Structure formats: C-alpha cells, structure tokens
Amino acid sequence: MKVSLGAATIALPLPAWVICTYDQHGRANAMTASWTGVCCSVPPCLYFSARESRYTYECVSARRAFTVNIPSATQAAQTDFLGIASGRKVDKLARAGLTTVPGKHVDAPAIVEFPLTLECRLAQQLDLGSHTMFIGEILDVQCFEELLNADGKLDGAKIRAFTYCPADSTYYATGPALGGGYQLGRALLPESGADQSG
Numbered sequence: 001m002k003v004s005l006g007a008a009t010i011a012l013p014l015p016a017w018v019i020c021t022y023d024q025h026g027r028a029n030a031m032t033a034s035w036t037g038v039c040c041s042v043p044p045c046l047y048f049s050a051r052e053s054r055y056t057y058e059c060v061s062a063r064r065a066f067t068v069n070i071p072s073a074t075q076a077a078q079t080d081f082l083g084i085a086s087g088r089k090v091d092k093l094a095r096a097g098l099t100t101v102p103g104k105h106v107d108a109p110a111i112v113e114f115p116l117t118l119e120c121r122l123a124q125q126l127d128l129g130s131h132t133m134f135i136g137e138i139l140d141v142q143c144f145e146e147l148l149n150a151d152g153k154l155d156g157a158k159i160r161a162f163t164y165c166p167a168d169s170t171y172y173a174t175g176p177a178l179g180g181g182y183q184l185g186r187a188l189l190p191e192s193g194a195d196q197s198g
C-alpha cells in the first residue's frame with residue numbers, strides 16, 4: 001500500500017548539478033541545483049530552476065549564459081558547499097578548491113575539476129512561482145577523456161555520478177549498470193515493435 005506524502009517536490013532521482021556563471025565584475029560563481037533536467041532533444045536543451053534571491057539568478061539573467069557542471073561522488077562535499085553559501089558574500093569556488101576556465105562557446109566559466117560540463121546559451125526564462133525556470137540550449141558538452149569507452153561514448157559507470165533525494169535531504173551514490181536502455185524491456189514488446197525516440 002502507498003501512503004500520501006502530499007503535494008511535495010519529491011521526484012527521484014534528482015541530480016545535484018552545479019550551475020556556473022560570471023557576475024557583473026567578471027568573477028566566476030557556482031550554485032548547486034537539483035530542480036533540473038533535460039527538456040528537448042532538437043535543439044538539445046536542459047533547464048534548472050532558481051529562486052530570484054540566488055546570486056546565480058541575477059548572473060544568468062544578465063549574461064544569458066551558464067554552464068552545468070556535473071560532479072563525481074568524491075566531490076559531494078564541495079557540491080553541497082556550493083549550495084549553502086552565496087557568491088554574493090563568498091568566493092565559493094576558491095574556498096572549495098575549484099578552478100574555472102572560460103567557456104569555449106558561451107560567456108560563462110566551466111569548472112575544471114568536475115568531469116562533465118555542458119555549455120548553455122539561455123534560451124528562455126519562465127517564472128513559475130517560487131522558482132524561475134532557466135532553459136538553456138546546450139552548445140557543447142565536454143568530459144574527461146578517461147570517461148570515454150572504446151566507442152568514444154561517455155561511460156555512465158566511470159563518471160560515478162550521484163543523486164540528491166529532497167525527501168530526506170541526502171545524497172546517494174549511483175550503483176552498477178542494470179542493463180541497456182531501449183533494450184531491457186524488449187522481451188515484453190508486442191509484435192508492433194518499439195518506439196526508440198527519447
């Protein structure tokens with residue numbers, strides 16, 4: 001039997017992405033965001049939602065660009081820190097021992113030590129209530145070379161990504177592979193075949 005948890009933002013698994021921007025002085029800042037996801041394939045787009053009070057809100061609105069930086073499990077403490085202090089008061093990246101390089105395609109910095117960076121141009125900004133959804137068009141994805149498999153594709157196991165559970169406010173590691181996407185369910189397919197479009 002299921003019990004009701006009410007009208008809550010409990011969706012799993014949620015990422016812990018780090019949104020990186022330049023402020024009006026050209027200083028790099030970073031903020032952790034879990035209200036995030038991919039929202040379009042063509043053009044490739046993702047979103048994160050932020051409260052207006054976040055320094056990042058101001059920076060993205062002004063620069064119209066940001067990067068999404070995806071950490072490994074070993075970087076959970078740094079990621080958490082970026083979500084509990086504001087760039088208005090603290091040079092968070094320096095305190096966390098993180099460095100940045102300018103994005104290759106957008107006016108936003110990329111975190112060098114995190115294994116995966118997505119460079120985004122702000123495409124749309126949608127005020128939803130407590131949060132504003134920032135939709136970014138992904139212009140490029142960069143990852144550590146050692147995360148690629150023999151086919152040149154990003155190996156999901158090697159990155160050791162982790163998730164955030166808002167229900168118990170805890171980070172969780174991801175486990176071993178379960179099987180192939182668009183593959184595991186094939187045994188249950190009717191004769192009519194599969195829909196492969198994501």
Ligand SMILES: Cc1cc2nc3c(=O)[nH]c(=O)nc-3n(C[C@H](O)[C@H](O)[C@H](O)COP(=O)(O)O)c2cc1C
Nearest residue numbers: 031032033034035050051054055056083085086087
């Ligand atoms: C795990 C985690 C997830 C978070 N997700 C979001 C989010 O999706 N949107 C948001 O506005 N704030 C979120 N926060 C809070 C911001 O990261 C936090 O307020 C941060 O200090 C804002 O930094 P800034 O003022 O430098 O932009 C999250 C914090 C943590 C620890």
